[in-house]
Amino acid sequence: MNPLISVIIPIYNVEKYLKRCLESVVNQDYKNLEIILINDGSTDNSLEIATTYKSKDKRIKVFSQINQGLSAARNSGLDKATGDYITFIDSDDYVSKDYVSYLFNLIKKNNFRSSFAIASLMDVFETSGRKISTGNNKEYTWTGKQCIEKMCYQDLVDTCAYAKLGTRELYKNFRFPVGKVFEDIGSTYQLFEESPTVECGFKPIYFYNIRRNSITTDNFSKRKLDLLEMTDKMAADVIKHYPDLEPATIRRQVYARFSTLNQTLNAENTSQMCKLRKNLISYIKKNKKNVLSNPNIPKRDRIAYKSLELGLPFYKLTWLVYSKLNK
Structure with missing residues (x-):
């Protein structure tokens, strides 16, 4: 049986x-x-x-x-x-x-x-x-x-x-x-x-x-920051077991920051939100060399970096177009 x-x-x-x-x-x-x-x-x-x-x-x-x-x-x-x-x-x-x-x-x-x-x-x-x-x-x-x-x-x-x-x-x-x-x-x-x-x-x-009102697709809230905490936890634990996977975990941590940044793009421009965006972008740029030198990263990572280099308004426009094409 x-x-x-x-x-x-x-x-x-x-x-x-x-x-x-x-x-x-x-x-x-x-x-x-x-x-x-x-x-x-x-x-x-x-x-x-x-x-x-x-x-x-x-x-x-x-x-x-x-x-x-x-x-x-x-x-x-x-x-x-x-x-x-x-x-x-x-x-x-x-x-x-x-x-x-x-x-x-x-x-x-x-x-x-x-x-x-x-x-x-x-x-x-x-x-x-x-x-x-x-x-x-x-x-x-x-x-x-x-x-x-x-x-x-x-x-x-x-x-x-x-x-x-x-x-x-x-x-x-x-x-x-x-x-x-x-x-x-x-x-x-x-x-x-x-x-x-x-x-x-x-x-x-x-x-x-x-669906629009699911946990992962609704408007930004502080709970969305759990993505950063959970991703960083994963990265730290994985590196303990497999140190050679650090480039992969860094890529995933940067992706988490890009994802969170995307969630903030339509949020109100409060001082707190501006500070959050600044911190996210700082982390993304700090790890730019590590990510872009990695031959295994998806093509969209490279596009995201290039768009961000042209400023947040251009990045926001690029993300809007990408989202519409994928929905």
Whole structure:
């Protein structure tokens, strides 16, 4: 019999998307599932929807807690999981019918040599309906170190918690940082560090819903600065394990500053905001030589630097055009 696989789904005020998510999970072609729904203090009809699905499918378990955030909800799911393998799905996203079986077969194919498997996302823009694959439909067996390096360059390997399957043992001492956004960048790398080999199948089987009011796309707030903290934490830890990956981690730290700068471009020009922009630009320029001398950086890094050299107004215009082309 196939091993039991725990699917952990945190839920918070997603009544608009939850049915689609749960339908994609209960209809998996891999049947031996434990579907753990963590209701993180929802104030809409999400809990009612979850309870209804539980009454129809005995594989579903529903737990409720006061609102503590995404990381705490995922951690609660880890505490309650009893499966031999664990995967995460966010409740506003959905997955292909073979999501679980594809990931499990990746681990299975080399006589279970690897304890971790990853796949790719299909970015789905909610407003336009446009879909963009982040994968190349190829399969590789890489070391955990290779995955971290590629993650830093955003080369096929993503930082996200989802679109991954790992053994229960791999997640035994793993926890997401509570109270932080961009928590994935500050935690997922640890799974790679603990994985001598990783089975990578870059087929887009996870449909990532990009919506305007999500954590990563709404207007700037101080919480967005967590990206810098989480990225710097990752960089410091990775360098301890793999000193030769420092160029890759610097690139990722600079990318985090560019990303945060982009979030501030339409914010009010208060003295505090101007100081933040100044600090971000200072960091970016300080590491310019290290980044641009790195042959592995994406082309957009070079474009970003060239645009910034022409001044912040020109950079803002360039970013606006880039964003429209990609949305």
